Amino acid sequence: MSLFQINWIQIAEIVVVLLVLFLISVELFKQISRWRYSLSNQALEIKNLKLKKIKDIQNISVKKINLITNSNSDKEIIRPTIIFLRSNFHRILPHILIEGLASYGFDVISVKLIIKSNNKNDIIDMELKHVLSQILNYLNQNNINNSQRYYLLSYSKSNFPYKPFIIDINNMGIILLNPKVNRKNIDNFTKILEYDKATKKKINVIFSKYSYLLLPNYHLKRFNRIFIDRTVHNNILEMNTIKKGRKSFKYYETILLGLVIQFLEKN
Secondary structure, X not given: OHHHOOOHHHHHHHHHHHXXXXXXXXXXXXXXXXXXXXXXXXXXXXXXXXXXXXXXXXXXXXXXXXXXXXXXXXXXXXXXXXXXXXXXXXXXXXXXXXXXXXXXXXXXEEEEEEEOOOOOHHHHHHHHXXXXXXXXXXXXXXXXXXXXXXXXXXXXXXXXXXXXXXXXXXXXXXXXXXXXXXXXXHHHHHHHHHHHHXXXXXXXXXXXXXXXOOOEOHHHHHHHHHHHHHHHHOOOEEEEEEOOOOOOOOOOHHHHHHHHHHHHHHO
């Protein structure tokens, strides 16, 4: 008789495992299909900038540089360009922001790059400056862009030294999205704030209140603890927090885009 007995406990365990796998698959499908990876606005044009001289750098890996423009934008209104530094790790949010900013009328340069080593500060500064100059020179020489002035928008896991941008005369300000507040970046923040005393350029840091689920954003707490005096008493550094947002800004992309555009327009 035991040969024909059904082990209901084992079957129940298998059903539970299959159900969990199904729910995970549905969630992954929702994440992937929620946003298209191609631009939905047909007026937007993408041009890949293949800059040969950028290949000479050693400590920075430049994956791709794209220029996104809007053919319907008013050419008489000259807006600054947005240089968007990003990494390969984040894909959906940059895509949303790029399409939103370009649809609004900004020319956006999307730069995928990775810092290979964080131990060569001076060399990385020089190489970032080289990448920046090559991009701006290319746009100028080919009459692609109306404005040499630009804002830097950064959403990346890398520890970027922002000094090459803040000291550039063409730079109008910096926007950082959920930046890491580790030892390396604290030093980078301090340096650009010191430079900003003379340049008076604006820096906007936007954090989500949470990291994952209901876990508080550690980097937000640490940034507040270290730089709170500067955000309160300094009109150069501006900080915004999306109250219910999480690390990926999922479901709050429109609010984030609004904050970015608001900062760009008022400065």
